[in-house]
Amino acid sequence: MELPKLFLTIFFLQAIFISHTLIQAAPSNSDLFREYIGAEFNNVKFSDVPINPNVEFHFILSFAIDYDASGSSPTNGKFNIFWDSNNLSPSQVSSIKGKRSNVKVAVSLGGDSVGGGYAYFTPSSVDSWVSNAVSSLTSIIKEYNLDGIDIDYEHFKGDPNTFAECIGRLIKTLKNNGAISFASIAPFDDDQVQSHYLALWKSYGDLIDYVNFQFYAYDKGTSVTQFLDYFDTQSSNYNGGKVLASFISDGSGGLSPENGFFTACSKLKSQKKLNGIFIWSADDSKANGFRYEKQSQSLLAIPH
Template identity: 75%
Template sequence: MELSKIIVSFFVLQFLLFQSPINAAPGNSNIFREYIGAEFKNVKFSDVPIHSDVEFHFILSFAIDYTMSSSSPSPTNGQFNVYWDTDNLTPSAVSAIKNQHSNVKVALSLGGDSVGGSSAYFNPSSVDSWVSNAVSSLTDIINQYNLDGIDIDYEHFQADPNTFAECIGMLITTLKNNGVISFASIAPYDDDEVQSHYKALWKSYSQVIDYVNFQFYGYDKETTVSQFMDYFSTQRSNYEGGRILASFSTDGISGLSPENGFFTACSELKSKGELVGIFVWSADDSKSNGFKYEKQSQALLAI
């Protein structure tokens, strides 16, 4: 080979090796996800409009490794119990919505903010015992409900970031290897303690995490479109290479709302090839307005 061609090949290889994934757009896709069942407002899967041209994920909220059998809730070291609206969101209801819509998958979310009016802490006795209990108890629930994936939404911690990373990383890995789930997501938000735990998990186990449900609605209610775009860019850096979804809340409490420019921001992301998908908190709150923003979100993703 001529010396000039060798030199060119060398620099091409250097370019490919040192290109940072964060500089490459992850690509648009049509994933729509929605949390459901946490607020016991009698919302049913069948209440929520489902566009045939999106990949639709319901996320049952929540399964928590706490028990309410005593006078106050207490942690169970990975033995999960169901805390969503089981009157309406039953195993038969899961089967029915999946049979009716081939584009629907259903997951469960772990942790959440609170249980029985108290904070729900991630509080393992040890990595091995927690993972063993979690794999066993969640496999039972997932099989009972015919679920497809899990979401990690712990928001309070009584364990260091490395312990959290090992417990959750090993849990996801084991459930996937056992064929119990086909996808997993994490749901961090902009808080120093929360981010330290999820970034440790991402550093060690990003290869088994399919989606980042970043809670952009955790930012201030006065968030502008420009600020939202900056926040999105920051989280792409924090979770480098991750499939980060845009998000809003229909409770109107915080974050960039649909009324104030959320869909403008999504259109900008889509034009840049960065709109992986959208998720919503939550179907419970959207029932009263006829799910109008769910319809708008899915219409945008389906284009």
Template identity: 70%
Template sequence: MASSYLLSSLLLLLQALLSPASAAHSKLFTEYIGAEFKGVRFSDVPIIPGADFHFILSFAIDYTTPSSNSPTPTNGHFNIFWDTVNLSPSQVAAIKQRHGNVKVALSLGGATVGGNPKYFQPSSIDSWVDNAVDSLTRIIKQYHLDGIDIDYEQFHADSDIFTECIGQLLRRLKNNGVISFASIAPFADAQVQSHYLALWRKYGHLIDYVNFQFYAYGANITVSQFLRYFAEQSSNYNGGKGKVLASFTTGGSGGLSPQNGFFRACNILKNQGKLNGIFIWSADDSKSNGFRYEKQAQNLLASGR
């Protein structure tokens, strides 16, 4: 009788621990910064002590610098394309020293370079990976960075080549102790999803976060639509280490905006134990509104249930 009672109690405790209502939500807040050269600094952005804050420098690109109207690909030799005047190595070190909850990563790719489409187009898997490991290790160490984000959006290579290039890159950077976390930034486009889901299936165990671009769905979606999209992408990127983050943009009208219920949707996800974090594109655009939504997002994440 006593053993039966003990077993029943343990089962009830286990159910309570695993139920969505009692699941602990993530406190991760992520923000892209530096792509639009609007003079924003790390120190401009409000940082709440109770949140885990990741800045993502945008972008490092394996193209020549845009000194001409036709920058060219460099097969994994990455160059810095973010605002290095306001986001320098010393400023990375300073913000991390000032705020113990801050980490800084860099993002690879982006949609355009020098106003031209940016394509993922390696000469070969082996040469691209070798070049990328060398050039990115140098940048990451120079800038005191912690992680890497993958945001290629256009491709002149099939999904198998993309999978091996990015997967092997992440594996070597993690195995070498160069980075402590990695994320990917897909969106709901057939070609984009085919490449990232192929990567996910083989190398998802190396990917810590999925910065899904929910703002790419178009303007004026509703809370219920957002929750449906979130459930769909959480199912697509299920298993492994990845956690799909909720997202919105402060630079346009795409997706579910804060004015139309983004934070209401996040509170619903939080109450269900499904809120893995929030990211914003981007700090450059938020400067004009005084970073009001950065404060709101972090306060939501840092608060109790």
């Protein structure tokens, strides 16, 4: 007589587990807005950018790079500041965070170029790079009162596994030390780039909070349908990750606001797949009065 009870108990526990898994996996929208700032030295300030009080807002300082101050030689994980630190200083970080409780500030690592050439990920060894990176970035994070890091290396002199170990261990150590509360990656659709970031995702994806996928690296003139296809493809590549929708504010690539970016985002929102929006960059948006920043945040702030 005990056997059916046992089966019933197992069945009941399985049912609870399955329903819990479904609840956990259910897609949902986010009110997260992120914007890169400071790479182009055109005097843009945090206070220039409109901030909707009803979104979670992340500024991402661009960039800290492990090159010497002249930008000519790699330094094996010893990071220096290459953003417009005159206008985006520690006191200005404190000021904007003090005035706006919904604002966090992160720093992006790497970027496309430095000192007139490409910024390469060039570790001497995993252990030495991680040690130097943890030390130098902890110093910058403390000085600037930062909340997170973003990984935006785009050129590599290390193989995918080395990249995965260096970046994965860096994120893990900074999180374990309480130096940061979130981390993101910023890949785009290029074979070499994807091979490195997907290796990182496979080994350390559970430590990565957001995927700032550079959808603007696709061809200029991307259609709404193409964008939605690209979004599904990259959501599958970074399975389980919060892939954000994105555009470039100078209109040089991808799906632009004029051509239907917000139509695509509304569609994602209706499917409960809009994990947030990010823009490259505040420096370029300054010229158009940040009109698309306002529009992005308005869309995100609509209750979901």
